[in-house]
Amino acid sequence: MQILICVKQVPDDSIEIRLDNKTKMPNLNGVSMVANAFDTYALEMAVRFMEANGGNVSVLNVGAEDSTNTLKNCLAVGAKEAYFVQDDSFVNLDALGAADALANAIRKIENDKGQKFDLILCGLESTDEITGQVGAMLAEKLETGFVSRAIAFNVKDGDLQVNQETEEGYNVVSVISPAVVTVSKPEYDPRYPTIKTKMASRKAVIPTFSAAEIGEVKQAIVRLVEYVEPPKREAGIKIQEKDAVLAVSAAIEQMKKDKAI
Amino acid sequence: MKALLYIETSGDKVLGGSVELISAVKAIDAEGTALVIGNKVAAGTVASFGIPVIYTDSVATDNDTLTEVLFEIVKGENPDMLLFANTALSKDVAPRIAARMNFGCVSDVIGMSKNDGKVMYTRPAYGGTIFERIEVEGASVVTVRGGSFSKPEAAANAEITEKNVQIPANAIKAKIVDVVKEISESVNLEEAQVIVAGGRGMGSAENFELVKELARVLGGVVGATRPPIEDGWISRAHQVGQSGKVVAPKLYIACGISGATQHTSGISGSDYIVAINKDEDAPIFEIANLAIVGDVTEILKGMIEEMKKVKAE
Numbered sequence: 260m261q262i263l264i265c266v267k268q269v270p271d272d273s274i275e276i277r278l279d280n281k282t283k284m285p286n287l288n289g290v291s292m293v294a295n296a297f298d299t300y301a302l303e304m305a306v307r308f309m310e311a312n313g314g315n316v317s318v319l320n321v322g323a324e325d326s327t328n329t330l331k332n333c334l335a336v337g338a339k340e341a342y343f344v345q346d347d348s349f350v351n352l353d354a355l356g357a358a359d360a361l362a363n364a365i366r367k368i369e370n371d372k373g374q375k376f377d378l379i380l381c382g383l384e385s386t387d388e389i390t391g392q393v394g395a396m397l398a399e400k401l402e403t404g405f406v407s408r409a410i411a412f413n414v415k416d417g418d419l420q421v422n423q424e425t426e427e428g429y430n431v432v433s434v435i436s437p438a439v440v441t442v443s444k445p446e447y448d449p450r451y452p453t454i455k456t457k458m459a460s461r462k463a464v465i466p467t468f469s470a471a472e473i474g475e476v477k478q479a480i481v482r483l484v485e486y487v488e489p490p491k492r493e494a495g496i497k498i499q500e501k502d503a504v505l506a507v508s509a510a511i512e513q514m515k516k517d518k519a520i
Numbered sequence: 521m522k523a524l525l526y527i528e529t530s531g532d533k534v535l536g537g538s539v540e541l542i543s544a545v546k547a548i549d550a551e552g553t554a555l556v557i558g559n560k561v562a563a564g565t566v567a568s569f570g571i572p573v574i575y576t577d578s579v580a581t582d583n584d585t586l587t588e589v590l591f592e593i594v595k596g597e598n599p600d601m602l603l604f605a606n607t608a609l610s611k612d613v614a615p616r617i618a619a620r621m622n623f624g625c626v627s628d629v630i631g632m633s634k635n636d637g638k639v640m641y642t643r644p645a646y647g648g649t650i651f652e653r654i655e656v657e658g659a660s661v662v663t664v665r666g667g668s669f670s671k672p673e674a675a676a677n678a679e680i681t682e683k684n685v686q687i688p689a690n691a692i693k694a695k696i697v698d699v700v701k702e703i704s705e706s707v708n709l710e711e712a713q714v715i716v717a718g719g720r721g722m723g724s725a726e727n728f729e730l731v732k733e734l735a736r737v738l739g740g741v742v743g744a745t746r747p748p749i750e751d752g753w754i755s756r757a758h759q760v761g762q763s764g765k766v767v768a769p770k771l772y773i774a775c776g777i778s779g780a781t782q783h784t785s786g787i788s789g790s791d792y793i794v795a796i797n798k799d800e801d802a803p804i805f806e807i808a809n810l811a812i813v814g815d816v817t818e819i820l821k822g823m824i825e826e827m828k829k830v831k832a833e
Contacts, residue, residue, distance in 0.1 A: 404693030
């Protein structure tokens with residue numbers, strides 16, 4: 260199976276990001292750019308499938324910023340090929356524009372290779388914008404089937420089957436290939452690179468295109484007007500009794516007074 | 521401005537988050553029409569809020585069919601906005617409609633206002649530490665976070681219009697072939713009035729039972745952060761926060777939860793937050809109405825007994 264993972268480069272989400280007081284923009288000083296966590300789950304899922312069944316795993320990024328490092332890190336944890344479409348005109352892409360650019364890039368890669376992808380994976384959502392829209396929109400642009408919230412996939416009797424996370428467990432969804440599938444957190448974590456795979460990925464040559472080479476950039480219809488600070492909830496009353504019994508009775512009294520119980 | 525509201529149903533029941541959309545469109549003076557698919561009783565419930573309803577009896581058990589039904593209705597009605605409650609279902613379907621119609625899509629909206637005829641949407645980003653204010657050129661598809669708007673009041677019954685939609689066979693590319701239930705309990709965190717939630721600070725599965733006991737005494741629902749779920753103290757159906765359920769109860773009691781942003785952004789719609797933690801600098805205390813510094817198991821034991829008395833009064 261030929262699998263492609265669309266990877267977004269985002270600020271490391273283990274660091275809390277706040278607004279810069281002066282610029283009113285997210286303060287990304289000292290925050291490293293990494294592959295979006297959900298995209299790394301998708302990559303691990305695909306690489307495991309490839310190791311068990313053969314085939315090929317590729318990764319693709321479209322963006323305005325240099326993402327060579329992020330893509331090389333993907334190569335170091337099992338992807339065989341990486342593609343990059345970098346263009347300054349991608350700075351203000353909305354989700355529809357991103358889906359368009361990805362669809363154009365996918366068609367270009369397929370044409371160049373003379374081979375179609377059977378499965379295209381996207382992370383469920385990105386940890387920066389958290390819109391969770393691009394995967395579903397990409398399926399529409401490519402006119403393929405779509406399944407959201409995958410926690411596993413397999414091929415059974417020649418059919419692509421996806422386990423789709425639900426409130427109570429999962430649905431087994433049979434989908435016509437090629438399909439776009441968004442990936443939620445599976446039961447396992449993504450692997451780490453080894454020194455050997457890191458060294459090898461550093462030497463990799465990543466085919467890079469401009470927006471003009473893949474298609475046309477559509478004007479964003481969803482526009483960010485400004486960033487604002489969330490309203491602060493005021494910290495309320497603090498009870499610091501050493502004795503638990505006294506602490507509880509003070510708490511109950513306060514809750515009654517505030518009509519919380 | 522014309523708004524179409526997709527009302528999510530479960531059997532005859534109408535999902536609480538989707539009736540809040542009725543208040544959301546009132547806030548921006550839009551003319552709202554609700555859309556109910558496949559359940560006539562639910563259509564009646566929605567009409568009793570005084571909003572006209574389009575009803576179609578198509579059975580949309582899979583998302584491809586639902587997308588197709590919505591697409592056909594939206595094409596016919598030509599609304600300026602299509603609204604959804606922000607659920608797993610709408611996250612799957614809403615962007616598909618947006619792409620098909622070339623509408624702008626705004627997810628997880630927590631506020632809307634109208635200025636010079638343009639709607640401004642507010643939504644959280646970066647795990648909830650930053651809010652974005654967004655405008656859309658032309659028509660939009662919007663998913664609204666539950667608890668962001670009030671539930672509508674009952675009003676004079678409005679009209680229900682029936683519409684038929686034909687689904688072409690090739691519209692369905694994905695089919696559910698099996699449903700696997702790993703969790704038998706049903707957990708309705710989104711609509712709960714009282715939530716008692718536990719975090720890593722509960723220490724063990726045994727101690728976590730105290731969280732469940734207090735929830736039982738208060739007639740509430742049990743919530744949890746990720747660590748207790750990963751440690752197997754409770755099932756993931758209970759997860760509260762940005763990656764779990766976003767909640768808005770009247771009372772939220774956080775036990776042994778330090779207060780990472782991913783969690784606090786998911787509970788900030790609560791009316792009253794009580795936090796119990798031994799660390800007096802725990803970030804959760806910054807947003808709690810009532811902060812109790814102390815040993816969480818001791819406090820919980822005492823609280824269970826006292827709450828029993830309060831309930832008996």
